[in-house]
Amino acid sequence: MRLFINTYLVSNLTRYTVIISLVLLSLLFTATAPAQQSDGNADAQLQSRAKLSDVQKAIAKQESNIFDTNKQRSSLEQQLKTDDLAIANVTKAINNIEAELSITQSKIVDLAVEKKQLNLSKERQEQLLAKQLRSAYTTGQHDYLKLLLNQDQSEKIQRTISYYQYINKARIKEIESFQATIAQLLQVSTEHQTQIANLQQLKDEQLQKDNQLRISKAQRSNTLQKLSRQLLSSQQQLNKLKAEEENLNQALNKLAAIIQAEIDLTGLSKLQNKLSWPVKGKTLHRFGTRKQGYLTWKGVLISAPISRQVQTIHNGTVLFSDWLKGYGLLTVIDHGNGYMSLYAHNQTLLKSVGERVETGEPIALIGQSGGLEQPGLYFEIRHRGKALNPKLWCR
Template sequence: MALGTAQAAPRQTNRSKEKAAAEASRAAIQQKLGALKKDISRTESEKEDAADELAASEEAISDANRSLRELADEQSSTNAKLRDLATEQERLANTIAAQKQQLSRLLREHYVAGNEDRIKLLLSGDNPNRINRDLQMMAYVSQAQAKLLNSLRDNLAAVEANQAETQNAKDELEEIAQEQRDQKTLLEKEKAKRATLLANLSSKLTDQRKQASRLEQDEQRMTGLVDRLARLIREQEIAAAAERKRRAELAAARAKAAAEAKARALARAKALQEERARLAREAAKTGKPMKPLPAPAPVEDEPKVADEPKETPQRAADTALATDLPSGAFASLKGRLPAPISGRVAARFGAKRGDGPAWRGMFIKAPEGTDVRAIAAGRVVFSSWMRGYGNLIIVNHGGEYLSIYGNNQSLIKRVGDSVKSGDVIANAGNTGGNEESGLYFELRHLGKAFDPTGWVNF
């Protein structure tokens, strides 16, 4: 029974190993941002706002949608890999068939020629020239057979490797299919749960939205988050600059050490050459043989320079929020930035928001699930649920410019992901207790919100 259980255990695919490594590398980033969220909410009661009851459900829906999208991409990639493997398998099969035919033909020709071995030929008493010619022919045939057999053996090994890789790809597809089924089931459950919560909380949410203090708290919460993120980004940029300086100094030290070692080697060579010339002149004067030169001094090893320390997962996480973009890259795009979503602008920056504070960003109405795209290249520095903004994603564009995308149905990109202009980073929705489906969009510089109108082509 134990043996049967061991045999039934599923094999670990390459995808499983890579996925485990990727999840481990995200752990440090998520830990730091989790602490950041707790710090923001420390002075607030999580039960004060009825919308908070939707948080777990809306985050779960976002995670399920993101997983389904990632699984679909993996499935497409794995299917393409399977097609390539099938093509390679067919090519190998054709090659092996041709090689087998060629080997059969060589053996048949060898048999028809008399299948004589070398001993028989040598003892046959036949014409020596004929014997020599036949022996050479047999050597050529043997070499051709050996070469063909080696090639055939290599191709058969390649077929086995191809079959193993194909089986691994099929196992990965089955993993993906099962994960998709699980995620779809989870998604449907969470959607039903969210619908029930919304129905039960709708009147309470309506009352709470009328309170200006709630909107002000949302704005303060966002400002606090942006300030803390800005501080983290600055710290990481300083650390990254220090690391670049250290690497440059290390490279300069190595270059200097190499130049000094080369100069010493040249000096030794020159001294040896001068000594050889002096001994030659002395031998010419005395008529005696030239004295042997002393053994050359061993070349000095290049002076040791401290090896560059290997980057640890923690160090990688520490620079996950900073971006390599130059500080003026985003500002140079003013007036040419694409809209983050296709839809109708329902609220503009500075407009009055009921009885509450003015809008600090823009709200763009769009159907649920509409793609939300990054307006410029950057790095995702926040991707999670936040009270008042639902599923929220923030992108750092360098130069202390941030773009903010709220009320999303699902978040596609994760913290630390690099994005290009036009990349899909989320899907529009009405999370965070928003009544209408769409996207809440903000631009901030040095922590302060500013009007996106002159920057983005809505």
């Protein structure tokens, strides 16, 4: 597509070069026609030819400058893609770390509660064992061997022996339970310390990723500044937007050609004014309004805070999840029966091609990839390639 733009500009410039040259030649012949009838026009002809040569050199230099500018811009756009992808990877890693942090913190809380309960159980068991030991000590004055050898009052002796056996069994059971509690408490305490160490490691990793994110954002900002210094004319801007839109259309047409319809994907035809917007925010550009020249917005641009979750409007399958020139990090969802929704300029993409997504499921995080001036989401709904007004579907 860049080749198309470069060829277009160069071909236009070549056309203008030919026209200017013809005009200059015409002026040259017109100015020199009377001079040919006189012997003093040789110098005028030489001057005219010299001027024509200077103009042609200036045009050639301008052609070279435009070619170099387009080449440099193409390189910067590739660098912008690299910067956007670097930010996306770091942001996704941070998002995963935050999820792990939440799980780890929850485990630590649960283990702390379990540890507290085990300590209470341990204390109760210690008190019970102490009570049993005191009871055994107070009855220890009865010599068990003497009772066995004493033949008097055999029935009383039998009851006493049975009582001792019962007490011993209860004591053994309590001791075994106490040992199990101690072992479980040790295990929980070890796991608790492990999770605390894991939490600290995750925090350190998150800090490292935050630093990487700042570096990547600074690099992206530098790239955008270089791009902004290369001012485009209105016609060049129109051609750029037209090329990007055509690039999107070609990508969507290719996706439509490989879609394998799923039985349970019924499209959006019966869901007008029933769907939720993918993100809450102020609408910066509405469907159908003027974009540049004769181009109009095929969707809506919604302003939203960076890193806010982008949610799919309906269940479907991820058809595209990658960076696309002019749209940055883009996700396209197939909803069945020729209906698609697309979400552009994300900071990071949370779903991969082929994954099934459900209504309201997070699929990306708000960003400003692709050169967007401020954080936001570009959102479209299409049916068999035709852009539809999202306002008729989302409420």
